Structures are given as structure tokens and as C-alpha cells.
Amino acid sequence: MIQIIAKKLRVVLVSTLLLVPSFVQASEIEAIINLYNQAASGDEAKVETVYQQLENLIEAEGPQPLTMVYLGGTETLKGRDAWMPWNKMKYVEQGLAKIDKGLDMLDANPLSLADQRVISGIHEYYLAQAISASTFTLLPDMFNYFERGYDIYLSLLEQPEFAKEPFAATAWIYGFAVQAAIRAEDMPQARNWLAQMQQQDANHPQTLKAIDLVNQG
Known part of the structure; x- marks a missing residue:
């Protein structure tokens, strides 16, 4: 084990x-x-x-x-x-x-x-x-x-100033947050974060990966 x-x-x-x-x-x-x-x-x-x-x-x-x-x-x-x-x-x-x-x-x-x-x-x-x-x-x-980590995501990604950070630098954060939401069986939140990723860069590799994860989830 x-x-x-x-x-x-x-x-x-x-x-x-x-x-x-x-x-x-x-x-x-x-x-x-x-x-x-x-x-x-x-x-x-x-x-x-x-x-x-x-x-x-x-x-x-x-x-x-x-x-x-x-x-x-x-x-x-x-x-x-x-x-x-x-x-x-x-x-x-x-x-x-x-x-x-x-x-x-x-x-x-x-x-x-x-x-x-x-x-x-x-x-x-x-x-x-x-x-x-x-x-x-x-x-x-x-x-x-x-749960501690997921709470950090929930707080961090809700901050308006965080959304203003360059998506090229934050895409990986959104990607991991989507993965965490799926693990938490919180699909509405996963889709919400994915929508934010698509709005910022629909063709970014992390966005495309998140789409696959949500579709599988």
C-alpha cells in the first residue's frame, strides 16, 4: 500500500x-x-x-x-x-x-x-x-x-484581480482547478472554470485539456 x-x-x-x-x-x-x-x-x-x-x-x-x-x-x-x-x-x-x-x-x-x-x-x-x-x-x-487545497482554488479563482493576470501564466492553475472540481464531484464548478478558460483563450492547450476532462467527467 x-x-x-x-x-x-x-x-x-x-x-x-x-x-x-x-x-x-x-x-x-x-x-x-x-x-x-x-x-x-x-x-x-x-x-x-x-x-x-x-x-x-x-x-x-x-x-x-x-x-x-x-x-x-x-x-x-x-x-x-x-x-x-x-x-x-x-x-x-x-x-x-x-x-x-x-x-x-x-x-x-x-x-x-x-x-x-x-x-x-x-x-x-x-x-x-x-x-x-x-x-x-x-x-x-x-x-x-x-479539501484545504480545493478551498484555496475556490477563493483564489473568485478574486477579480486574479482574473486580470495573464492567462498564459495562469492557464495551468485553471487546469488544475478544473481537475480538482471533477475529483470533488463538483461538475457545475468545473464547467464554470472551463468557461472562464474558453473566454480567455479557447485554443490554449490547457483549455483543450480541460474540455476533455469535463467531457469525461
Whole structure:
């Protein structure tokens, strides 16, 4: 059973980050995110490097919501790559706790959009929420994080300012939200998010994929 869960975790963690679009790296955190995406795509040799770089960045600038979320995500990658089943579970659980801490910091330290950096094409707080939601909703049920992740999607995608972010940067977020809605058996919401995707770019690959998912759902 644990081996099956571990295999699912590997698929989840790879698929989540593969859909984050690549943009010109304009800051240290974006360079780290680029490495993180490579690590999530299967380059195990980069996992420890990314983890150390994030720890160094946090030590230099203090904990920030986005860096804490990515630090937690990197620890879940350690779980993906660990040999022993109990280490897989330990790292994933520790990583989830760090993501939770990042989200708690976000809630406790709100910033206007004007005061946020634009990372990977969108404002950093939106990115922190999106990465958290996608990780939570794709985990096996035993971790009991699906509802928390789905609630993040429901809140995030309802924000008028989020809808103004470039769709090229947010299409993957809508795509994962549709997938989560289908898993939640909330087809009206899945169709609603799909309609928003079609309105913004009916021919985007993520929109076409979402159409297939809704038709199958």
C-alpha cells in the first residue's frame, strides 16, 4: 500500500510542476524555481541543491510565504526520491507543514498587488496559493489535504484581480482547478472554470485539456 502511494506521489509531484510555464528568470527566487521545476520533472540531483538554495535565501531575507511554500514543496520532492517508505511519508508530511506555514504567513502579512513581485508571470501571493492548492489536491486521500487545497482554488479563482493576470501564466492553475472540481464531484464548478478558460483563450492547450476532462467527467 505504501509503495503504491509513493508511486502516486511521484506522478503528482512531477505533473504539478511540469505545467508551470517558464518565463525569463528575473530574480533569485525565479532562478531557484526554474531549478525546482527541473527537480520536480525528475532530476533528482537538483533536489538537495534547490533545498539548500531556498534555505540560504530564507536565511538572507527572512521567511517569506512564497519561499516557505517552495521549501515545503522541495521537501515533498525529497519524499518522492527517498528509498525507505517511512522516509517518503516523513518528508512529505514535513513538506506539507512548511507549505501550511507559508500560507499562514501569507494570511498574516497581506500585501497589495503593487507591493508584490511578479514571479513566473503572476503576482507572488497568487503563485504561492496556486502551488499549494495544486499540491494539496493531487495528494492521495490519506493525507487529508484535498479539501484545504480545493478551498484555496475556490477563493483564489473568485478574486477579480486574479482574473486580470495573464492567462498564459495562469492557464495551468485553471487546469488544475478544473481537475480538482471533477475529483470533488463538483461538475457545475468545473464547467464554470472551463468557461472562464474558453473566454480567455479557447485554443490554449490547457483549455483543450480541460474540455476533455469535463467531457469525461
